[in-house]
Amino acid sequence: METKNIMIVGVGGQGSLLASKLLGQLLLDAGYDVKVSEVHGMSQRGGSVVTYVRYGSSVASPIIDEGEADYIVSFELLEAARWLPYLKKDGQIVTNIQQVDPMPVITGAMEYPEHLVEKMKAAGAKVDALDCLSLAEKAGSAKAVNIVLMGRLSHYFDLPEEAWQKAMERIVPQKFLAMNKIAFDLGKNA
Amino acid sequence: MKQLMLGNKAVARGLYEAGCCFVSSYPGTPSTEITEEAVKYDEIYCEWAPNEKVAMEAAFGASLAGRRSFCAMKHVGLNVAADPLYTMSYTGVSGGVVIGVADDPGMHSSQNEQDSRHHAIASKIPMLSPSDSAEALAFTKIAYEISEKFDTPVLLQMCTRVSHSQSIVETGERVVPERIKYEKNAAKYVMMPAFAKKRHPVIEQRTKDLAAWAETASVNRVEMGGTDLGIITSSTSYQYVKEVFGNSVSILKLGMVNPLPDQLIRDFASKVKQVAVVEEMDPIIENHVKELGIEVTGKDILPMVGEFSQNLIAKAFGKAGDTGASVDAEIPMRPPVMCAGCPHRGLFYTLHKNKCTVMGDIGCYTLGAAAPLSAMDMTLCMGASVSSIHGFLKAGEEENAKHTVAVIGDSTFVHSGMTGLANIAYNMSNATVIILDNSITGMTGHQQNPTTGYNIKGDPAGKIDLEALCRAMGINRIRVVDPYDLAACDKAVKEELAAEEPSVIISRRPCALLKYVKHNPPLRVNKEKCIGCKSCMKIGCPAIAIKDGKAHVDDTLCVGCGVCEQMCPVDAFEHTGKED
Numbered sequence: 001m002e003t004k005n006i007m008i009v010g011v012g013g014q015g016s017l018l019a020s021k022l023l024g025q026l027l028l029d030a031g032y033d034v035k036v037s038e039v040h041g042m043s044q045r046g047g048s049v050v051t052y053v054r055y056g057s058s059v060a061s062p063i064i065d066e067g068e069a070d071y072i073v074s075f076e077l078l079e080a081a082r083w084l085p086y087l088k089k090d091g092q093i094v095t096n097i098q099q100v101d102p103m104p105v106i107t108g109a110m111e112y113p114e115h116l117v118e119k120m121k122a123a124g125a126k127v128d129a130l131d132c133l134s135l136a137e138k139a140g141s142a143k144a145v146n147i148v149l150m151g152r153l154s155h156y157f158d159l160p161e162e163a164w165q166k167a168m169e170r171i172v173p174q175k176f177l178a179m180n181k182i183a184f185d186l187g188k189n190a
Numbered sequence: 191m192k193q194l195m196l197g198n199k200a201v202a203r204g205l206y207e208a209g210c211c212f213v214s215s216y217p218g219t220p221s222t223e224i225t226e227e228a229v230k231y232d233e234i235y236c237e238w239a240p241n242e243k244v245a246m247e248a249a250f251g252a253s254l255a256g257r258r259s260f261c262a263m264k265h266v267g268l269n270v271a272a273d274p275l276y277t278m279s280y281t282g283v284s285g286g287v288v289i290g291v292a293d294d295p296g297m298h299s300s301q302n303e304q305d306s307r308h309h310a311i312a313s314k315i316p317m318l319s320p321s322d323s324a325e326a327l328a329f330t331k332i333a334y335e336i337s338e339k340f341d342t343p344v345l346l347q348m349c350t351r352v353s354h355s356q357s358i359v360e361t362g363e364r365v366v367p368e369r370i371k372y373e374k375n376a377a378k379y380v381m382m383p384a385f386a387k388k389r390h391p392v393i394e395q396r397t398k399d400l401a402a403w404a405e406t407a408s409v410n411r412v413e414m415g416g417t418d419l420g421i422i423t424s425s426t427s428y429q430y431v432k433e434v435f436g437n438s439v440s441i442l443k444l445g446m447v448n449p450l451p452d453q454l455i456r457d458f459a460s461k462v463k464q465v466a467v468v469e470e471m472d473p474i475i476e477n478h479v480k481e482l483g484i485e486v487t488g489k490d491i492l493p494m495v496g497e498f499s500q501n502l503i504a505k506a507f508g509k510a511g512d513t514g515a516s517v518d519a520e521i522p523m524r525p526p527v528m529c530a531g532c533p534h535r536g537l538f539y540t541l542h543k544n545k546c547t548v549m550g551d552i553g554c555y556t557l558g559a560a561a562p563l564s565a566m567d568m569t570l571c572m573g574a575s576v577s578s579i580h581g582f583l584k585a586g587e588e589e590n591a592k593h594t595v596a597v598i599g600d601s602t603f604v605h606s607g608m609t610g611l612a613n614i615a616y617n618m619s620n621a622t623v624i625i626l627d628n629s630i631t632g633m634t635g636h637q638q639n640p641t642t643g644y645n646i647k648g649d650p651a652g653k654i655d656l657e658a659l660c661r662a663m664g665i666n667r668i669r670v671v672d673p674y675d676l677a678a679c680d681k682a683v684k685e686e687l688a689a690e691e692p693s694v695i696i697s698r699r700p701c702a703l704l705k706y707v708k709h710n711p712p713l714r715v716n717k718e719k720c721i722g723c724k725s726c727m728k729i730g731c732p733a734i735a736i737k738d739g740k741a742h743v744d745d746t747l748c749v750g751c752g753v754c755e756q757m758c759p760v761d762a763f764e765h766t767g768k769e770d
Contacts, residue, residue, distance in 0.1 A: 012526065024194045024356060034194055035322075036356040039298065040219055040635070045554065046732055047526035060432035062322070062355035065501040067512030082521050085514035102524035106735045107562060107727060113519035123515040142746070 003056035010075030026167035037062040096132035139183035151187025200323040202227035204330025209366035212252035217634035218264030219299035220353040221292035242267035256370035262290035286337035292348040296497035305471040310448040317345040401449040409445030420462030530733040531702035531749035536673040541565040551575040553599035573606030601631035601639040615664035629700040667693035710750025719762035
């Protein structure tokens with residue numbers, strides 16, 4: 001099988017690590033070769049962060065290059081737009097509509113661009129945008145945004161529901177499991 | 191069992207399986223998790239050392255005591271440890287010694303892009319370079335075999351993409367070699383000239399023996415494919431080459447990058463029409479291949495700067511790389527910033543306000559160089575703030591002492607700032623040194639250090655008293671300020687700059703991200719009072735923005751530090767009382 005590419009993008013500190021861990025476990029259990037590449041260190045301090053998840057019968061490079069991503073999963077709207085050049089033609093974006101102002105916007109040097117979902121669509125991307133924060137809060141915690149996104153992403157995967165559930169059981173701490181299962185369903189059915 | 195494992199964690203697993211008993215490291219991205227994962231094995235003694243030189247010498251001592259030992263550091267850390275490194279090459283080892291060094295091509299989290307293979311060559315120490323997690327685990331174990339078989343320390347070269355990528359590994363059992371009984375052997379371990387002169391020829395012979403071993407070692411392998419092009423590569427570059435070319439080219443994959451196997455290279459070159467070398471950073475393999483008289487392409491088409499990727503290599507070899515679409519909008523940059531509630535903010539605002547010349551150092555606080563604080567003039571390496579302010583004051587205009595400070599974190603001060611302070615006290619410059627004591631090693635992700643009172647496991651440990659230490663070095667003016675108190679910071683900086691003798695200001699407050707730090711309720715802006723003057727924007731807090739002409743606090747980010755409140759001329763910030 002040809003290698004498939006998922007990029008998880010967001011703002012340092014938003015908790016994309018759990019999402020990539022979940023995807024890694026899911027795809028490993030499904031029998032694929034998997035590589036996950038993370039960012040640590042300086043850029044984690046509120047900077048733009050990206051995690052690459054690649055799977056297939058045999059994966060070589062740990063990173064995803066421009067025009068290669070089958071999916072971009074974004075925790076923040078501007079970050080989805082920033083990483084758009086990495087999306088394959090016909091690729092799918094799954095994004096939270098939450099906006100986190102970067103420093104140039106905070107200081108007033110630049111504006112947060114408007115109508116980004118429409119602009120990404122105009123650039124040829126398929127965009128699935130949802131309010132993950134509200135859904136996560138509905139599930140019981142703002143921190144479940146990552147699982148809401150995973151629930152939404154599961155839509156596009158040809159994997160049985162049980163596989164996702166099993167991966168969640170292995171990755172999510174027991175005491176948060178019930179809440180995260182609700183978050184997953186809310187994302188999936190949004 | 192097959193599992194996904196981070197490259198650094200795979201090294202730690204390799205240490206466990208190889209029976210390593212002693213690990214001493216100094217944290218540094220991208221090497222840090224090796225030691226953080228190793229400490230999870232109760233069988234391995236692990237510690238954070240004050241710096242890389244101490245770590246390596248401690249590992250040397252553990253080797254003398256007959257155990258397999260390890261130390262990890264980032265590429266620039268190896269410079270700090272270069273002194274023991276070059277002579278440990280001469281002494282060799284008792285128990286095996288492996289030195290993990292993680293390069294950072296692309297400078298994700300570093301001040302330079304140096305290639306540690308130069309150190310391996312110059313110190314005449316063998317170096318293995320894995321290309322994924324499975325190799326990271328396997329090479330760590332092989333490194334110990336090489337170390338003991340050839341009586342040498344062995345360098346294990348990681349890089350950001352190998353350290354911080356997860357790939358599939360299969361784990362094995364731990365086997366601990368018996369402790370080698372310590373026996374006095376001055377001719378081998380006392381490197382005074384008479385003995386060192388006898389050791390040097392041994393080391394030259396060892397390099398020849400290692401090169402001969404490398405000819406047939408499993409860490410170097412040939413993957414024959416198409417013969418129009420043969421690519422010699424190593425580390426993560428190998429993965430990009432496989433991604434681009436698959437089996438359409440032949441590949442000589444070098445797991446050992448020092449010394450290089452001449453005959454293997456010659457044989458490989460003879461089987462292909464054209465030879466290329468694909469390596470990040472410097473043309474080390476390429477120059478070696480050229481010295482063998484083989485025509486080769488490499489840095490003529492590939493950059494010396496930055497990381498490689500599959501597209502970069504495809505394009506260099508004339509293949510079309512993928513491209514994507516962009517949105518029709520200007521996307522603002524999102525640089526890393528000091529966190530909301532960061533204790534460094536108040537102090538750096540004070541330096542900005544007083545128009546100080548600031549000798550900077552390595553840590554989270556290097557972010558103080560960015561706008562709007564813009565309070566840094568120089569950052570070189572660990573400890574350089576304290577050493578260089580001395581030269582700046584001695585050689586510069588007399589006026590400089592009235593506006594120049596050095597800033598350095600608690601961990602960095604113990605790492606290599608103390609010696610600079612000794613120089614200030616001894617050679618008497620009128621320096622003002624500010625120790626930014628946030629009670630943790632911050633940038634690398636919260637490691638304990640000798641000033642925190644806790645060890646790597648979080649257990650109580652010895653604690654250096656910074657005030658007493660500075661006093662003992664001969665500094666008479668030492669004062670502690672709370673960086674959340676802008677008036678106190680301003681007073682301290684003004685007074686110590688005015689003083690006619692060296693002084694140390696300790697800006698003390700724990701990192702706001704530490705779990706035990708209790709946050710205050712977030713502040714709120716009274717829109718009636720706010721006049722939109724943007725005074726609060728001068729501190730660059732990510733929790734404050736201007737919305738509709740008025741200041742606005744993001745209550746999910748604000749930790750209630752109150753620094754913004756002190757900036758406001760009209761008392762528009764109010765305490766909400768909403769719990770954290």
